[in-house]
Amino acid sequence: MGYCCNNSFPASSHVLLTDLSQRWKCPKLQNLRHKGQFHGSQKASKVLAFYGLKAPPYKLDALEPHMSRRTLEMHWGEHHRGYVEGLNKQLEKDDVLYGHTLDELVKVTYNNGNPLPEFNNAAQVWNHDFFWESMQPGGGDMPRLGLLEQIEKDFGSFTNFKEKFLEAALTLFGSGWVWLVLKRNERCLAVVKTSNAINPIVWDDIPIISLDVWEHAYYLDYKNDKGKYANVFMNHLVSWNAAAARMARAEAFVNLGEPKIPIA
Amino acid sequence: MALRTLITRRSLGLGLGVSQSVRGLQTVSLPDLPYDYGALEPAISGEIMKLHHQKHHQTYITNYNKALEQLHEAMEKGDSSTVVKLQGAIKFNGGGHVNHSIFWKNLTPVHEGGGEPPKGSLGWAIDTHFGSMEALVAKINSEGAAVQGSGWVWLGLDKQLKKLVVETTANQDPLVTKGPNLVPLLGIDVWEHAYYLQYKNVRPDYLKNIWKVIDWKYASEVYEKECP
Numbered sequence: 436m437g438y439c440c441n442n443s444f445p446a447s448s449h450v451l452l453t454d455l456s457q458r459w460k461c462p463k464l465q466n467l468r469h470k471g472q473f474h475g476s477q478k479a480s481k482v483l484a485f486y487g488l489k490a491p492p493y494k495l496d497a498l499e500p501h502m503s504r505r506t507l508e509m510h511w512g513e514h515h516r517g518y519v520e521g522l523n524k525q526l527e528k529d530d531v532l533y534g535h536t537l538d539e540l541v542k543v544t545y546n547n548g549n550p551l552p553e554f555n556n557a558a559q560v561w562n563h564d565f566f567w568e569s570m571q572p573g574g575g576d577m578p579r580l581g582l583l584e585q586i587e588k589d590f591g592s593f594t595n596f597k598e599k600f601l602e603a604a605l606t607l608f609g610s611g612w613v614w615l616v617l618k619r620n621e622r623c624l625a626v627v628k629t630s631n632a633i634n635p636i637v638w639d640d641i642p643i644i645s646l647d648v649w650e651h652a653y654y655l656d657y658k659n660d661k662g663k664y665a666n667v668f669m670n671h672l673v674s675w676n677a678a679a680a681r682m683a684r685a686e687a688f689v690n691l692g693e694p695k696i697p698i699a
Numbered sequence: 700m701a702l703r704t705l706i707t708r709r710s711l712g713l714g715l716g717v718s719q720s721v722r723g724l725q726t727v728s729l730p731d732l733p734y735d736y737g738a739l740e741p742a743i744s745g746e747i748m749k750l751h752h753q754k755h756h757q758t759y760i761t762n763y764n765k766a767l768e769q770l771h772e773a774m775e776k777g778d779s780s781t782v783v784k785l786q787g788a789i790k791f792n793g794g795g796h797v798n799h800s801i802f803w804k805n806l807t808p809v810h811e812g813g814g815e816p817p818k819g820s821l822g823w824a825i826d827t828h829f830g831s832m833e834a835l836v837a838k839i840n841s842e843g844a845a846v847q848g849s850g851w852v853w854l855g856l857d858k859q860l861k862k863l864v865v866e867t868t869a870n871q872d873p874l875v876t877k878g879p880n881l882v883p884l885l886g887i888d889v890w891e892h893a894y895y896l897q898y899k900n901v902r903p904d905y906l907k908n909i910w911k912v913i914d915w916k917y918a919s920e921v922y923e924k925e926c927p
Contacts, residue, residue, distance in 0.1 A: 509899055509900065513899065513900050514900055517900070555847050608787070608791045608870050608871070609791075609848055609849040609850075609869065609870035609871075609890075610848035610849045610891075611848070630848065631847055631848035632847070632848075649848070649891065650849070650890065650891035650892050650895060651891050651895060651900060654891060654892060654895045654896065655895070655896070658750055658754070658896075659750060659754040659755055659758070659892060
């Protein structure tokens with residue numbers, strides 16, 4: 436984890452055919468290669484599914500002074516990259532988990548609460564992709580229109596939601612994430628805390644925004660002051676644009692009620 | 700600087716830094732470090748030691764005392780659901796206090812014997828159970844590096860079986876949560892706050908270097924008390 440690799444992976448998750456001449460493990464073929472007689476079938480016959488490191492939708496210094504370039508370089512460049520590389524390395528061993536989208540992989544490796552070893556890496560890749568997109572330069576302020584209405588409906592007021600969110604950040608024991616989710620069964624928004632790598636999609640809920648409260652997310656900028664970091668996130672970083680887009684998509688899956696048709 | 704060291708030396712015997720009784724309730728206070736913040740350099744930076752002690756440990760203590768007070772009130776009122784609700788906060792903050800109090804005693808500057816391997820019965824026990832000190836260190840380092848999220852890695856003694864064990868605990872769970880007969884000899888904090896400012900995300904480097912300031916004398920004392 437955290438060892439910087441100089442290969443540049445494509446920034447999306449595709450199934451790719453790769454040249455496996457370097458990774459070929461069969462000893463007989465290795466000998467042939469060494470003897471220089473191995474030409475024809477060097478082109479890959481094995482399909483590898485792997486995932487790429489997605490860049491945040493802004494430059495690494497775009498969130499200054501609220502989240503420093505230094506933090507982004509470490510958090511995205513080392514931690515997030517480390518999870519991607521760790522996941523790819525785990526997937527090399529066996530093809531049991533091939534062919535999934537990242538969403539599917541997270542749910543499959545969660546294994547209904549008994550997570551497989553790949554879960555930590557898969558979920559953290561997903562979580563960090565989602566987290567970068569939950570922020571924007573010049574973020575903060577308030578949501579508008581439909582999303583705001585839904586928040587006011589489910590929390591009473593935006594202020595109340597904000598308090599709940601910040602309280603969750605402060606009372607989370609250890610490493611984890613704070614989420615605003617749309618709960619599928621209850622059909623309402625809620626603030627949820629998860630530990631380590633856990634992600635609300637494993638319970639089939641739909642995340643709207645997230646805040647990383649692992650210490651590495653804020654320690655360089657705020658030391659132990661998690662409360663200040665969470666406040667800054669709410670006031671200056673959170674992207675309500677992204678949240679609104681996710682909410683709109685979520686409403687295709689969750690029926691939030693009848694539209695208000697005015698009576699003539 | 701010397702005066703401060705004198706004062707802190709005297710308070711070494713105070714153990715967990717127990718202090719005032721408020722309405723019959725025993726609260727805890729921050730124990731002094733038996734060395735200066737910068738004394739463990741370069742293995743652990745003074746900046747980290749200061750933050751770790753004055754901010755993190757102090758926060759656990761503050762919140763633990765608060766939870767204890769609330770627990771006391773709830774118990775007096777017979778409010779069972781609040782009593783149960785507070786258990787999480789007590790385990791987390793109380794555990795944080797217990798664990799860090801042990802941690803400070805597990806460390807000592809190089810010039811005071813930090814890093815010197817244990818002589819006597821603990822040294823023998825390590826060789827018997829793990830083969831060698833190197834094997835033990837390798838095992839602790841690999842388990843410590845593998846802890847996902849926040850937690851601790853421990854060298855413990857099962858006082859019933861008289862056996863040494865290496866265990867990890869999550870968050871601030873004390874070692875005893877892994878087994879009622881387990882006594883902590885050495886604990887290494889692998890929460891990111893314990894190393895991030897200096898080692899960034901390279902936890903294995905932190906684990907490799909911390910052995911230079913481990914106080915085996917303290918671990919031996921605890922061991923010999925349980926296994927005379």
